[in-house]
Amino acid sequence: MLNVISRSIVSTHTRGPRKVVANLLKGLDEIGYPYVVNAALDATDTLWIHDDSAALEAALALPGSPAIIAGPNIFTLPSEIPSSVLAKNVLFIHPAKWVQEFWDRFSTTKINSVVWPVGIDTRTFAPIDSMAKDLVLVYNKQRPQSDVDAVCKALEARGERFAVITYGNYKETEYQELLAEAKAVVWVGRSESQGVGLLESLSMNVPILLWDIKKFGDFVGASQSNFSAEQLAFTPVTAAPYFDERCGIRLITQADLEPTLTTFLSSLSTFGPRSYIEAELSLAKQATAFVELFKINFNKTDSELKSPVLHSTKKWQNGTLYFKCLTRLKDAVRQIIR
Template structure:
């Protein structure tokens, strides 16, 4: 039996004892239920196994694990493995930590056989610490039944997806604001959505209204929002400056540049990318022309590479390798 685990760190009180419960209710009432990217990895793995007919159990007690069972742990932080005393090998990831230096003894503290990342650039960070045999890649599948084109007349040219996370004042001044000004001055209609501040239904509705999307994010290990837009057959013009800009990663890497990408799953059928605003000016006209001529087909790319079924089959390959079995 395959056991899949996902545990979130407990919510802490913010102002007074017990207010975490009240604040949680208020947030849900104001914003609706939201699923984090890490939780979506867990949810979509379950969907992937459902799609290919693989049985599994979710979050069972560690004491119920049998010697022949296979273990996948996709939780957040050290709490995810707290209390695990079984000898069964573990397939772990995607976000037990932000960087391997936060948990350098993970593979000696627990029987970790694989530590997974979604893409090659993220995996490269873990190889020096855990080794090539343990550090591996597995992509999370996209639910193409949930994320699909809406049959409606699209009146807005561009949706701007704003996921700028670090040094926002600099990037607003040197990237986002110039892009907004360019679109306004050239009478290119647009709407903007900000990461972390919307309901999933709002994002889906905007994807149905807009012909293409400008994706502003420093880097992604997979990029759910980008992939979900592509599943909706919305082409992407992505900011892809080429390096990790997370200040913590820069410190962990002794100040050395760390190659990264905002579009680890991408193809010319999906759209295009740009390095900075000057490059954006040189790419936007061609991108808009491609939108109007239906030159892109990102949904086709998703079907070829990132479906739930393909994700589930890749995980089965990993399980078979780790446990020397044939599922």
């Protein structure tokens, strides 16, 4: 049985890291693999430590050799990983190839890692065919306001009805409601390790005009100071690691915006973004791929992974009532501040 250790899953605040856990659990339910969430670290011999560095160090101090997959939301940079962790047999997961290459480039030690993206919930994010589709949704994630203004100006000139949504300033229900009436999205975003929000748009069969980026540092915000000049200049990088011709059109420079927007809006009926998600990133497909990581890298058998036996009925600290109450109090304060 898999023990899922996550701080994010306790939160009521819907963000990418929480989606990674929630969607994998849905996928495991689909394919029939049992799991527990935030059980004691010694409750099973198979752990996924999603975003909790304290749990990772504690698990590595346990007797025996538990099979541990860590990430993708546990460390941002490889320099954050304690040397005690690097010396152990831990498999780190990255949502996209460019992220793995980023870590390889800026790590001073060889890190055992694989690429694994989470599946997308196509039932929750399904098209609503009964609604009129006459909106162009402009999605802004930490890009210069001048980029967003350029898109809005181009849409105004074409007489398009549009709305702007900004990362961090909306509820998921608002996003779903806008996508339900959208015929297209213009995505003006920063680098994405996977881009679950973008993929949910595709799942609702809404094509995307993706204004992509050239380097990792193509974003605005205080977090720029967390990275070196070399890291900010890193390439190749993208705002959409999972995207092909079924999904829409990609552009890089503002000079290409006007002609590409014209081509995109005139060819919306030719795209099939939902088919891409169903084929490449279904919940069941990616849950199966996750289970395979334990079989391939730790020689775990199907019977071991499906065993219902728990060695302990205790909880890790993330599963305690105190942690849950504290997390939800923080969520409530965050909502008030918004």
